[in-house]
Amino acid sequence: MKTLQKTLLALAAGSLLSMGAQAAVSYGNGYTGQPYVGVKVGQFDLDVNGADKPTAYGVYGGYNFDPNFGIEAEYVGSDDADYYNGDIDAKSYGAYGTYRYQFPNTALYAKGKLGVAKTEIEGNYLVEDSNRKTISKDDTSLAGGVGLGYSVNPNFSVEAEYDMLGSDADLMTVGAQLKF
Numbered sequence: 719m720k721t722l723q724k725t726l727l728a729l730a731a732g733s734l735l736s737m738g739a740q741a742a743v744s745y746g747n748g749y750t751g752q753p754y755v756g757v758k759v760g761q762f763d764l765d766v767n768g769a770d771k772p773t774a775y776g777v778y779g780g781y782n783f784d785p786n787f788g789i790e791a792e793y794v795g796s797d798d799a800d801y802y803n804g805d806i807d808a809k810s811y812g813a814y815g816t817y818r819y820q821f822p823n824t825a826l827y828a829k830g831k832l833g834v835a836k837t838e839i840e841g842n843y844l845v846e847d848s849n850r851k852t853i854s855k856d857d858t859s860l861a862g863g864v865g866l867g868y869s870v871n872p873n874f875s876v877e878a879e880y881d882m883l884g885s886d887a888d889l890m891t892v893g894a895q896l897k898f
Contacts, residue, residue, distance in 0.1 A: 721847035753898050755779045758879070760891030762808045764839055764851065769806045772796035774889055780816065782897075788816045790831060794889060804843030810883050811836045811859055826870040829877065837883045844881050859884035865892070873897045 746869040758776045776794030783789075791813045798805035814833030821827060865879030874896055881889040 719874055751784075752782045753779070754782070754895045756794045756877075756893050756895030758792075758794070758877075758891040758893030760889060762794075762880075763888040763890070764806065765809060765886045766801070766806060766839060766841065766855075768843075769801045769841065770799040772799035772807055774808070774891060776810075776891065776893075778893075778895075782816075782818070785820065786818055788818070790814045790816050790833075794891070802843040804841060806839065806841030806853075808840075808887055810887065810889065812881075812883070814863075818867075826844045827867045827869065829865045829879070830863070831881075832860075832862040834858065835881075835883045837887045838872075839886055851885070855886050857884045857886050863889075 719787070756778050758774075758778065760774045760776075762774050764769055774794050774796045776792055778790055778792035780788050780790030792811070792812045794812075796808045798807050800806075802880045812833055812835035814831035816829060816831045819843035822896045836856070836858040842850050842852045845851050861881065861883045863879050865877050867875050867877040868869050869875040874894070876892070878892045879890070881891070883889055
């Protein structure tokens with residue numbers, strides 16, 4: 719991940735996590751919809767022979783329409799990982815419908831999501847005759863994930879998640895989210 723991207727990601731995450739405003743929308747039926755934003759870090763598992771697993775960094779945001787159902791969008795990028803005698807990186811953009819199940823009498827919840835993700839993988843390496851070879855994979859497909867979360871308080875939670883991003887990549891992350 720380039721220095722500018724890391725800087726922008728850090729600034730966005732810091733700005734979003736420092737906000738304390740309540741932005742909930744009341745539907746008049748006893749439930750108040752709840753927007754949220756979050757950051758995550760983890761590791762891509764790429765379906766590319768000879769590639770190490772790049773470290774992943776991401777931001778996401780969503781909206782819970784009720785205690786169970788919502789929508790979520792995310793961007794996850796990576797640093798450069800070793801690929802033979804070169805490097806490889808990945809990016810993913812996704813939009814999902816989400817479902818949360820709150821375990822009774824606890825702050826623990828399970829989360830599932832299903833939607834569409836675009837995954838881009840780019841790499842290059844040096845071959846024996848001193849020529850550089852490149853690979854590029856671009857896949858838009860059905861994607862989904864499962865995870866567990868813990869609500870620290872009504873406005874802050876942490877999550878661990880496993881996402882299947884199509885045929886070329888999987889993603890494991892831990893993250894934190896701020897609810898408004």
